[in-house]
Amino acid sequence: MTSVRKDNYGKINRDKAVSFTWDNKEYSGYEGDSLASALLANDIKIVGRSFKYHRPRGVMSSGVEESGALVTIGSGSKRDPNVRATTQELYEGLDAKGQNAFPSVNFDFGGINNYLGRFFAAGFYYKTFMGLPPFEWGKGTGIWMVFEKIIRKAAGMGKASREPDPDSYEHSNDFCDVLVVGSGPAGVAAAKETANQNLNVILIEQDSLLGGNNLADRKFDPSLLQKQLESYGVRVMSRTTAFGVYDNTVVGALERVTDHISNPNTSLPRQRFRTIRAKHIILASGALERHIAFNNNDIPGVMTANAARHYLNRYGVLTGKNIVITTNNDSVYQTAIELHEAGSKVTILDSRKDISMDLPKEIELHLETLPFSINGSKKIQSLDVCKAKDKTNKYTIICDQVLVSGGWSPIVNLVSHRGIEPVWNEENLCFVPGDIKENITVVGSARGIWNNDDCVESGIVGANEAMNTLGIDRKEISFPSVGGWSNSIDALYEVKSNKFPSKSFIDFQHDVTAEDVRLAHREGFVSVEHLKRYTTLGMANDQGKMGNIIGLSLMAEQLDKTIPEVGTTVFRPPYTPVPIGALTGRNVDKHFRPLRVTPMHQWNIDHGAKMIDVGLYQRPWYYPENNETLSDSYIREATIVRKTVGICDVTSLGKIAIQGPDATELVNRIYTNPFAKLPIGKARYGIMLRDDGIVMDDGTSWRLGENEYFMTTSTAAAAKVMSWLEELLQTRWTDLKVNVTSVSEQWAGAAIAGPKSRDVLNECVFDPNEITNENLPFMGVLQTKLKDGTPCRVVRISFSGELAYEMYIESDYAHGMMDILWENAQKYDGCLYGLEALGALRVEKGHVTAAELDGRVTIDDAGLGKMASTKKSYIGSAMRKRGVLSADDREMLVGFFPINEKETFNAGTIVCEKNQIEGQGVGRITSVTHSPELGHWIGIGFVKGGLEKWKDITLVGADPVRDKQMEIKVVSPHMIDPEGKRMYA
Amino acid sequence: MIRIKCPYCGERDHSEFTYGSDASIKYPALDAPESEWTQAIFFRENIRGMQKETWHHTNGCRLWLEVERSTITHEIKSVKACHPQIEKITKSKL
Numbered sequence A: 001m002t003s004v005r006k007d008n009y010g011k012i013n014r015d016k017a018v019s020f021t022w023d024n025k026e027y028s029g030y031e032g033d034s035l036a037s038a039l040l041a042n043d044i045k046i047v048g049r050s051f052k053y054h055r056p057r058g059v060m061s062s063g064v065e066e067s068g069a070l071v072t073i074g075s076g077s078k079r080d081p082n083v084r085a086t087t088q089e090l091y092e093g094l095d096a097k098g099q100n101a102f103p104s105v106n107f108d109f110g111g112i113n114n115y116l117g118r119f120f121a122a123g124f125y126y127k128t129f130m131g132l133p134p135f136e137w138g139k140g141t142g143i144w145m146v147f148e149k150i151i152r153k154a155a156g157m158g159k160a161s162r163e164p165d166p167d168s169y170e171h172s173n174d175f176c177d178v179l180v181v182g183s184g185p186a187g188v189a190a191a192k193e194t195a196n197q198n199l200n201v202i203l204i205e206q207d208s209l210l211g212g213n214n215l216a217d218r219k220f221d222p223s224l225l226q227k228q229l230e231s232y233g234v235r236v237m238s239r240t241t242a243f244g245v246y247d248n249t250v251v252g253a254l255e256r257v258t259d260h261i262s263n264p265n266t267s268l269p270r271q272r273f274r275t276i277r278a279k280h281i282i283l284a285s286g287a288l289e290r291h292i293a294f295n296n297n298d299i300p301g302v303m304t305a306n307a308a309r310h311y312l313n314r315y316g317v318l319t320g321k322n323i324v325i326t327t328n329n330d331s332v333y334q335t336a337i338e339l340h341e342a343g344s345k346v347t348i349l350d351s352r353k354d355i356s357m358d359l360p361k362e363i364e365l366h367l368e369t370l371p372f373s374i375n376g377s378k379k380i381q382s383l384d385v386c387k388a389k390d391k392t393n394k395y396t397i398i399c400d401q402v403l404v405s406g407g408w409s410p411i412v413n414l415v416s417h418r419g420i421e422p423v424w425n426e427e428n429l430c431f432v433p434g435d436i437k438e439n440i441t442v443v444g445s446a447r448g449i450w451n452n453d454d455c456v457e458s459g460i461v462g463a464n465e466a467m468n469t470l471g472i473d474r475k476e477i478s479f480p481s482v483g484g485w486s487n488s489i490d491a492l493y494e495v496k497s498n499k500f501p502s503k504s505f506i507d508f509q510h511d512v513t514a515e516d517v518r519l520a521h522r523e524g525f526v527s528v529e530h531l532k533r534y535t536t537l538g539m540a541n542d543q544g545k546m547g548n549i550i551g552l553s554l555m556a557e558q559l560d561k562t563i564p565e566v567g568t569t570v571f572r573p574p575y576t577p578v579p580i581g582a583l584t585g586r587n588v589d590k591h592f593r594p595l596r597v598t599p600m601h602q603w604n605i606d607h608g609a610k611m612i613d614v615g616l617y618q619r620p621w622y623y624p625e626n627n628e629t630l631s632d633s634y635i636r637e638a639t640i641v642r643k644t645v646g647i648c649d650v651t652s653l654g655k656i657a658i659q660g661p662d663a664t665e666l667v668n669r670i671y672t673n674p675f676a677k678l679p680i681g682k683a684r685y686g687i688m689l690r691d692d693g694i695v696m697d698d699g700t701s702w703r704l705g706e707n708e709y710f711m712t713t714s715t716a717a718a719a720k721v722m723s724w725l726e727e728l729l730q731t732r733w734t735d736l737k738v739n740v741t742s743v744s745e746q747w748a749g750a751a752i753a754g755p756k757s758r759d760v761l762n763e764c765v766f767d768p769n770e771i772t773n774e775n776l777p778f779m780g781v782l783q784t785k786l787k788d789g790t791p792c793r794v795v796r797i798s799f800s801g802e803l804a805y806e807m808y809i810e811s812d813y814a815h816g817m818m819d820i821l822w823e824n825a826q827k828y829d830g831c832l833y834g835l836e837a838l839g840a841l842r843v844e845k846g847h848v849t850a851a852e853l854d855g856r857v858t859i860d861d862a863g864l865g866k867m868a869s870t871k872k873s874y875i876g877s878a879m880r881k882r883g884v885l886s887a888d889d890r891e892m893l894v895g896f897f898p899i900n901e902k903e904t905f906n907a908g909t910i911v912c913e914k915n916q917i918e919g920q921g922v923g924r925i926t927s928v929t930h931s932p933e934l935g936h937w938i939g940i941g942f943v944k945g946g947l948e949k950w951k952d953i954t955l956v957g958a959d960p961v962r963d964k965q966m967e968i969k970v971v972s973p974h975m976i977d978p979e980g981k982r983m984y985a
Numbered sequence B: 001m002i003r004i005k006c007p008y009c010g011e012r013d014h015s016e017f018t019y020g021s022d023a024s025i026k027y028p029a030l031d032a033p034e035s036e037w038t039q040a041i042f043f044r045e046n047i048r049g050m051q052k053e054t055w056h057h058t059n060g061c062r063l064w065l066e067v068e069r070s071t072i073t074h075e076i077k078s079v080k081a082c083h084p085q086i087e088k089i090t091k092s093k094l
Ligand SMILES: [Zn+2]
Pocket: B006, B007, B008, B009, B010, B057, B060, B061, B062, B063
């Protein structure tokens, strides 16, 4: 036993034992433990296997920067991979497993990769793309295709669950004057100071306990701090990580609501995604201790020095019996003393020469001494050390733990999110935040201030800065200067070894070694951004929190430059991983997007409709009788419409009320066809173009009065047309006196189509003789009332090509209208028809919809050129014939028949010439249906040169997606009743 | 994370709005020649700095707004209703 729980140490609750499982074995810890501290208390040293080489790894830190102890929590649909054991709170029944290993992290077959290191060096993946080295270099990617699956299986860390996520997540918005990120001494001082001025202050802390690095202090009590802050009026959010800083002082934060609870209340979300809008942000995000690269610096038992202090004073775990601390700075000495007092034998290796430190005589201090190589594979047996001046002067120290401190890096990640480049501080060998022009202030060790008292003072200065931006005058005091150690830090990043194979790791999580950086340099990757991508340094989910600076220093050495000359890579959000589920929040399943239903939705369902999603709408698809299939049903429905009459819900069309003295002028300017002389009581079909001359939408407008129109748009373009009219009236034609109002929700509509439609209507309206050809001619509009007196609007309009009408009624009366229409339609052997039959009827007539008007089609392409007025100007008129839009070989609307009448085809089929079945062909089929009238499949679509060019020529419909091909011919899109005799009847 | 102070509704999140286009464009008359329309539709300055643009308060009052926004920092300098009459009314309200 080398790592043990100590009595009288730690902030854990020893009255509450917590049992958990690790790799299916049961262990025990205490409330307040992290998974890592509980594993260490049970002397479990190997907790993971590394990414490429499958080397045993242990706990290397005590926080979010962890890159060794990545584990999988839970199982089944709750399985969560790559969880940092150092930040996972222990709870009763927690089920954790090692990952990236088979059969277990203790004994892993993948460990063989450790000996194949040459194949897995930097750039391995890229080279494999070029052919397997060295046999196939330059021979292309063929070999990659073969090996990809095997490599993907072998590499990679934990495996995510393939099942749907059973947890719920939520989004939350918060507002405050001052947001403080971090609850260390600087953050707490800033929060108190600002809250004291009655400002609305939020303090967020990623940890479950407040205190930041004070938690590593034996005497510090975090519970007092929580109460204190609350008494100041600070809103404290713990277990909440600020993962990104965005424009306008907005912070994205992730709150872990139940990740620490064994059986959470199911009404709680697992995590909460918070968008916090602050007027000023104070970043007290702290600093992270760095490692030093030397041979075998990843053997379980290696950890940062400060982490060992955390484990001792926060969790009561003494992590080693015989500890060597290796450092280049002052920060480890307090730790050394405390570890010694707790009962360990402690030896310090300091790379520096003349330093003065008061140490108990039992602690051995070796000056000008460096760590050279760790002996041992699954655990540390001893450490070879060497003298700084003479690396051949070596000796061995027996130990079971090596603690490392290579200096400290302020967490500048969040500032970097704002595009602010950090500045290298040569004296303290760290990047500190650059000049910030936004309302963001960095305080504490995040700006490179090391001493507790200085941190507190910097928090107060930061608070003053925030108050000045918020209009509370405070005298400007300057920040304590960067640094604060009594002896200066030594530039030690790597201890080079002549051993082979030497593995000095700089990015533990991605198994990037010092040698990889040199290899990348030899192969010509000299920019840091290229280095990062080639070696994958800093690209693991710790984002280079531990390895970046060492990587930069090695690159600087190779390039014979300084670190600031080499520069640093940009940090991007998120600071720590954010689950996709949290980003999605409640927008899943049925809540993914709003559902729109028509006022007769229930009526349709009650009458047997099968529904289909069309955009946001649910619309009747077909009305099966006696277990009919979709195709049986729609063919029957379409047949009945052409024979007698059918009723169809068309409410989803967009409806706009246009009112005002300039209503006619507006309508006339936006449609291509003339509207100026449309008489009251008449409707007209119209086409709208975009500014650039492409068709935007088609629809109808009915003139209800001198200054009033009722416009219908397609379902798909309803919102777009409304916004468009508003834009025109508010930004371009501000002198027009006209108002537009969306009334889509206010009116319910039904189509009554078929030769018997007039008879049905007369049975439904108040005056049974009202609907005649004279009274209501084609495109006529009638404002009348139903038999029961309910006012309604009727227009004679046809999408099916039959004698047909549309009736609109106030939405609240939709069921009543449908009842009356349906009751009377049945007297004429009519039917209800859905979208599928509607589609069949319109394809037979060659009417276009959004499938055809896809934003690439001109009015001429759609065969509607005669609707483009030459006597007036309108939106798009100047542009509709520009250059390419009037080319000879444009695709024009046509109809398609299969040559063999038994053949079917699908929308999306590519139309090709017989001997040239390739590429984009000469056209495409956009809509298809079985035509009950013609007795075979038909389609409409586009072909270059139109009907004229391809009449009587056999073409091929190619459908490579469905692996289908058929011979087709081009016909007129107007396949039924081209003269429109039925419609005008 | 833009927030826009709608002169009618007050400060709202950008998710309530839809971006329109460059507000400095003067659209030609409908009967203007193709060349003028081409210039208005296809040619845009790629401004680095303050830019006038239109935004539609789609999920709000449905006003079209002229917003002066920095393309570098997203800082919003001014917001007003595009329609001059509406601008007068909303201004006096404030
Ligand atoms: Zn508004």
